[in-house]
Amino acid sequence: MISIGLRIIREQNRIYTLLLRLLSYLQPAGSKVYIFHDILDDISLVKSPFTISKSSFESFLSDQLAKGNHANTFEELTQIILKRYTGSNSFTITFDDANESVYTKAYPFLKAHSIPFIVLITKELIGKPNFLIEEQIVEMAHDSLCTIGSHALQHKMFRYMTDNEALMEYNESRTYLKQLTGQNVDCFAFPYGRLVEVSFKNIKLLKQTSYKFAFSAIAGNLNQQWLSGKYYLSRINVCEEVLVK
Numbered sequence: 001m002i003s004i005g006l007r008i009i010r011e012q013n014r015i016y017t018l019l020l021r022l023l024s025y026l027q028p029a030g031s032k033v034y035i036f037h038d039i040l041d042d043i044s045l046v047k048s049p050f051t052i053s054k055s056s057f058e059s060f061l062s063d064q065l066a067k068g069n070h071a072n073t074f075e076e077l078t079q080i081i082l083k084r085y086t087g088s089n090s091f092t093i094t095f096d097d098a099n100e101s102v103y104t105k106a107y108p109f110l111k112a113h114s115i116p117f118i119v120l121i122t123k124e125l126i127g128k129p130n131f132l133i134e135e136q137i138v139e140m141a142h143d144s145l146c147t148i149g150s151h152a153l154q155h156k157m158f159r160y161m162t163d164n165e166a167l168m169e170y171n172e173s174r175t176y177l178k179q180l181t182g183q184n185v186d187c188f189a190f191p192y193g194r195l196v197e198v199s200f201k202n203i204k205l206l207k208q209t210s211y212k213f214a215f216s217a218i219a220g221n222l223n224q225q226w227l228s229g230k231y232y233l234s235r236i237n238v239c240e241e242v243l244v245k
Helices: 004-026 054-066 074-083 101-112 134-141 163-181 200-206 222-228
Strands: 032-036 038-040 051-053 090-096 117-121 146-150 187-189 213-215
Touching: 004 222, 038 054, 038 101, 051 054, 054 101, 074 090, 074 213, 074 222, 090 101, 101 117, 101 134, 117 134, 117 187, 134 146, 134 163, 146 163, 163 200
Parallel strands: 032 090, 038 051, 090 117, 117 146, 146 187, 187 213
Antiparallel strands: none
């Protein structure tokens, strides 16, 4: 049986998600941040909403550019967020978890088309099968197209962490990535990223750190920052199911 507390949390997430969806109809012109995870060679291999075929990934980005939409650099994204202007007809590419396919399949296409991107890395996944190794992260970090951000030390729900545990995840992951790449690490993305897994207390605590902003995994656009705040910014997960609609 589901506890009353969990029922309340799920209802909060449902209401917040529906509100962002409604606002997206009312404020459709805001800059969008897209999430990708693992990119696979063939569509027949796609079995979850966290995977997408290489051909679909490339087609999606090609379509964005063909429509005249602008791919934001990290500096442009930062200005949109901190200055709170719409950035109409612009988008930002992010990758969560640091699957190896970011380097082997996405990076060559992004580089060939000069598309900036952000890789949000979970430290515990580095070097595991099908995930990035440190050398690949460093190589991409030294490309001006790529920005490295934190996706925590461990890919766990933050809602059930103590304050000390959450602060350790925020700060130690940032320190590790900064030392690894020699670059500033200014953005964070919550693992899982819904209100079911992230509490308002987690978000408030993140404001005490050196990150400039952070991402959720709830769909919307950056025009909705007045609701989300800059430490729980909306992102849109791109998968095969979304593309065929």
